[in-house]
Amino acid sequence: MTKPTIQLVWYKRDLRTVDHAPLYMAAQKGLVLPIYIFEPELWSQKDASLRHWRFVQDCLIELNRDLSRLGQPLIQLHGDVVDVFEHLQNHYQISGVWSHQETGNLWSFARDQKVLTWLNKQNIPWNEFKQHPIHRGKSQRDYWQSQANQHFNQACLPEPEALTFVQAQTTLPNDLPLPTALCNHEQIQKGGRSLGLRLLQRFLTQRVGNYLFDIANPIKAPQNSSRLSPHLTWGSLSMREVVQAAQFRQSQAPVNQQRGLTAFISRCFWQSHFMQKLETEPQMEQHCLHAATENLRLDNPSADVFLQAWLQGKTGVPMIDACMRSLRVTGWLPFRMRAMVVSFASYQLWIDWRLIAPPLAQLFTDYEPGIHYSQIQMQSGTTGINAMRVYSPVKQGKDHDPLGLFIKTWCPELQTVPVEYIHQPWSMPIEWQIHFSVFIGQDYPAPLVDIDESAKQAKDKLASLRKDPNAKQQAKGVFITHGSRAKRTKKTQSKISTHKATRPGNTAKNRVPDNQLSLF
């Protein structure tokens, strides 16, 4: 019997039917078999966690529903991709594989190379499409912004009108080797396209008015940030449809929502801006972009102990501990708090970012390798082209949680501490500790380090390293490969000269009051 000829649409981090070029184009060519492959090796990597898988699972349920509505349900298989493709060849003539390009971790990079070798041997074309404005190989930073504009301006592709039925739905077995990290997922965002669309709609019409005011506030940001990140990471929404919906809304929205919309749209561009760095230099998952800093933090004998305390939210610094405890439960933190916890671990605790990155990736439901590694290296001072970002958790706490309500929610042992000591309870006199029945070092940890002294030492070490002529030369090379080509305005230039810099697209017109500015 002759085998049916099929177009294999391989779903990875693009779990939708709309604005999905591989599905749309494959459907023009003939019978489509859409597959998702659970890859045990991928899910056993040290950056994977159960909360990621739960989100993906929710998305797969809806994806299957949408594909079934079109005529061909989702085929869910498990195993090594090449083995799965070989198995499918027993039943089908695979005319082509259709997928989106993926900017994943080093493991998925190597897997793609293996898949390509196999497909080439079989003479099966692999049709890959961009879902982000990201370029393979050497990046074209000089033209990045205009190419990104072009990408986001292209019309979103509709679903194919219909798919011809090829094979009945197959589901995954119950005994998959799932990651065991972070089993609690009660308060983790749920996946699926319909929830993503609802979030988008409500954000653009209602919550965006408060976006800029609340974006760094750990209590209000969970409600007033868009919260679209896991949908964008796992592809239940495409960034293009989000950008276009926001731009359309901007043409209709009242004045009080305009600045929020502008700021939101520029952040949407940052996603691929950061992902491009990992695509250009996949080794940045393991090595410092600025080679001079490669061994900078390998001299800390307490690194492992500090790392555990930091991860568990037991550093003795309330704002850090509240953020880490909240992240463990909810899977999300606003940008400012992410930057602060990484900066604290890197500078005050002097932990190498390579120890921080995998467990933090497991904690974020929205873990996107390209943003994650770029941001972690930036916040820990190993890019060579960014200003040092040494946050004071006490100042951040006073600015963004002045009454200590966020701290008290996540560190209930500090419930009785008066507001004047809530950000630095270690300075509370012993008679107050007796009075409020909270003993620092007993009920709540004493700080692991002197936070001012450790910050100063860290800054001195990095500053003296950066002065070295070789280090300066290396930093220039990093800038040529990865630095933003965004034009600097007079105002941003003056910020740079005072050790602050500007983010992509952060022109005078759309500058936002989030003080996390960068040269990227």
Ligand SMILES: Cc1cc2nc3c(=O)[nH]c(=O)nc-3n(C[C@H](O)[C@H](O)[C@H](O)COP(=O)(O)OP(=O)(O)OC[C@H]3O[C@@H](n4cnc5c(N)ncnc54)[C@H](O)[C@@H]3O)c2cc1C
């Ligand atoms: C150390 C560190 C690690 C991070 N890791 C991730 C990660 O793994 N995945 C992730 O999606 N974001 C990451 N971010 C960026 C940022 O914190 C999140 O994108 C944002 O908090 C997600 O919430 P939101 O969707 O409500 O964002 P919004 O403010 O509503 O932004 C909309 C979208 O724009 C993109 N975006 C926003 N801020 C940034 C940024 N600073 N850099 C790049 N893209 C941005 C995201 O896709 C986001 O969903 C990280 C930031 C830091 C400092």
